Amino acid sequence: MLSLKGIHHIAIIASDYEKSKRFYTEILGFKIDSEINREERKSFKLDLSLNGEYVIELFSFPEPPKRPSRPESTGLRHLAFKVDNIEEAIEELLRHDVQPEPIRIDHLTGKKFTFFSDPDDLPLELYEA
Template identity: 60%
Template sequence: MKTNGFHHVAIICSDYAKSKHFYVNILGFEVIQETFRAARRSYKLDLKVGDNDAIELFSFPDPPARPSRPEACGLRHLAFEVNDLEAIVTDLSAQGIAVEPIRLDDLTGKRFTFFQDPDGLPLELYER
C-alpha cells in the first residue's frame, strides 16, 4: 500500500462548544467547514492544521468515555510539529492550559511536551 500521508485525524468530543473554542481560538486551527447533521444530532467541524493536515471534530449525543491512562491500547496521543516550542508553551500557559515541563527525546535529541484537550486527549508539541 502506497500512501501520500495522513488525510485527517477524527476526534469525538463531549462538549462541542468547549472543544471548538479550544481547537480554533486557543490552538489557532482554521475552520475549513462546519456542518450540522440533524439526523445524527451531530456537528462535524473540519479544521486546517498544517498545509495538508486536518482534524475532523465531531459531536455526538452522549459518547462513551474512552480509557486514556495509563497507556491504554489505541491512539496514544496526537503530536503537532512546531518551530518555537517555548513560545507556544508560554502562550498556552497564559491561556490557562496546563503544559508539562519540556523534555528531550532520547532517540532524536528533539524537545517536546504534552498538554490535554478539553476531554483529556493527550496532545504533544514536538519541536522541528
Template identity: 60%
Template sequence: MKIEGLHHVAIIASDYARSKRFYAEVLGLPIVAEAYREVRDSWKLDLALPDGSQVELFSFPSPPPRVSRPEACGLRHLALRVADIDAAIAHLQAHGVACEPVRVDEYTGKRFAFFADPDGLPLELYEV
C-alpha cells in the same frame, strides 16, 4: 499500497462548543467547514493543519468515555509540530492550558511536551 500522508484525525468532543473554541482559538487551527448533521444530531467541524491534513471535530449525544492516558492501549496521542516549543507552551499557558515539563527525545534529541484538550485527550508539542 503507497500511503501518501495523513489525511485527518477525528475527535469526538463531550462539549462541542468548548472543544471548538480550544482547537480553533487556542490552538489557532483555521476552520475549513462546519456542518450540523440532523439525522445524527451531530456537529462536524473540519480544521486545517499547515501540511494540508485536518482535524475533524465531532459532537454526538452522550458519547461513551474512552481511556485516553498516553500509555493506554490504542492511539497514544496526537503530536503537533512547532518551531518554538517554549513560545507554544507560553501561548497555551496564557490560555489556562497546563503543560507537562519539556522532555528531550532520547533518540532524536528533539524537545517535546504533553498537554490535553478539554476532554483530556493527550496532545503533544514536538519541536522541529
C-alpha cells in the same frame, strides 16, 4: 503493499463540542474549513486545517461513551504537533490556562517535547522541529 499518500485526517469526538471547537481554533490555531449540522444524527462535524492542510474532523454526538486514554492504553496514544520554539508555544498555552507537562528531551534526537491535554483529556504533544 498499499500505496499510501499520507494521512487524510484525524477524527475526534468531543464531549463538549463548543468548548473543543474554541480550544482547537482559538488556542491551537486551526482554521475552520467547514461546519455541518447533521440534524438526523444530532451531531456537528467541523473540518479543521492547519497551514492549509486538512487535518482534523471534530464531531459532537449526544452522550458519547468515555474512552480511557491514560496512562498507557490500547489505541491511539497521542497526537503530536511540530513547533519551531517550544518555550513560545508553552507560553501561549499558559495564556489560555492550558497546563503542559515539564519539557522533556527526546534521548534519540535531542529535541524538546511536552504533553498537554485537550478539553476531553486527549493527550497532545508539542515537539520542537
